[in-house]
Amino acid sequence: MRPDSLHEYGILVLSTNDTYEKAEITKEAYKRYEQKEISFRSLTRTEPPEHPARPSNVKIVEPKDAPKRGGGSLGNRIALLHSLCHMESYAIDLSWDIISQYLPDEFAQDWLKVAHDEAKHFNMLEDRLKELGSFYGDVVAHDGLWNSATRTSSDLLARLAVLHCVHEARGLDVTPNNIRKFSQNDDSISADLLNTIYEDEITHVTSGVRWFKFVCEHVLRQERSKEQNIEENQVAISNQDIMDRFYQIVRGYFNGPLKAPFNDEARRKAGMTEEWYYPLTKRE
Template sequence: MEQDSLSAAAVVILTTADPAEKVRLSRTIAARWRSGELRAIGNTVPPTRPQRPDHPLLMAPRDVPKRKINQGSKGRIALLHALAHIELNAIDLAWDIIARFTGDDLPKAFYDGWVQVGDEEAKHFDLLAGRLSELGASYGDLPAHDGLWRAAEETAHDLLARLAIVPMVLEARGLDVTPAMIAKLDAVGDRDSAAILQIIFDEEVGHVACGKQWFDFLCARQERSPQETWRDLVRRHFHGALKPPFNEPARSAAGLPADFYSAL
């Protein structure tokens, strides 16, 4: 497929199964967009689901074996593998939002923001894959759950819903849980892994902020209350509960004050 527009390039990424190639394409296309070499948005239709490698074996979330960080290198490998799987899905979620909603009359800044998110998610996966290699493992060695793309399918019809669920619920949850993982890795002496998670955490604040920025933009355009609209969309499209404790400082830095989500 020719990469003559941003949406066409995004679809190339989505239809690439090999994780290393997906990372390479993400970073290359992001650089082309930033340099101005790639200018057109286009309207290439994305696939319903992205291509995936033969491994890892995908299972229902309840069937994925649980391991703890303090269970030696196997526990740390399991954690990093699970996070790498999340980041691989996050790469595709970023490029899917670019390709899927080209008909929504969005400014260039919208695409600038999500290209940066896609680029950073690719960097995150690459960091985690490299650390797995240092520990004698590879992405694909362990099973992973297949629930992460459900949010994309659930919100494929509505950009507001996509923003409400993916960055403002799922990625915001990452802000809540990552500091504890960093502390546990530090406690067992794995400072290299902890440093990678710190990079991811710092940049994920910006990803949640990007989602909130464009959610507010669309609500203003439609003359809707952001808070009431978000709560309604979460009740309709998020299958689960918002679980405290919340990382209120990180959420606030991303534009999500406590009174925005506490009622849910």
């Protein structure tokens, strides 16, 4: 029997260890939700697993032990594609994990689209690895992305800030250079693939910025209404208030200052102006 809500689909994806199956379930959920066959919320509340089920054939190592991804050799290009494929596999889990939070339906719709994009990206990268004689699991990988998810698991605002603003935006910074690497080594297929992913990722950062601002304003109103003993609708929240909370969260959860260079143009397209990240390049 198939799930009858997005929430149940999220539990299913997070409990499935095969990443190909995660991607297929995600695409099925997206199609059924678009066709209005399923709802957002389920009648019963089931908590998602603390750590998503993961494929057993992918060996996890410390970040310092991950293979080098620079250079133009076939092995280095495979290592880079594998690293991206691994990140997309975790991005599927991350999207479903955040959908499990009970927020407005528009929130679920945004992150369902993100989950669907990540599933598509995983399939594209996995197919390209096979074309190059490799496969997902052929190269060791690290768990840095999910470690950040674990640190922010009890704080939705921190999850939105660190995973969906800082980490996602970093992808916008490095992808153009990765595209150039493939183009310079006559691998136009991989370059075109990364360009497709790049355009989708801009919209993902847009979602991160949008929902961080939404949730942050709600949290600040709650806090200040209690402090001042007034109704929430009487509390005025400025953009600087939101920025200050963003800086506080990133400095508390992210390891060290943000590092340039930044892709200012792509970040701006995503609604992330320079005030979101340049102040965080300096230690507090």
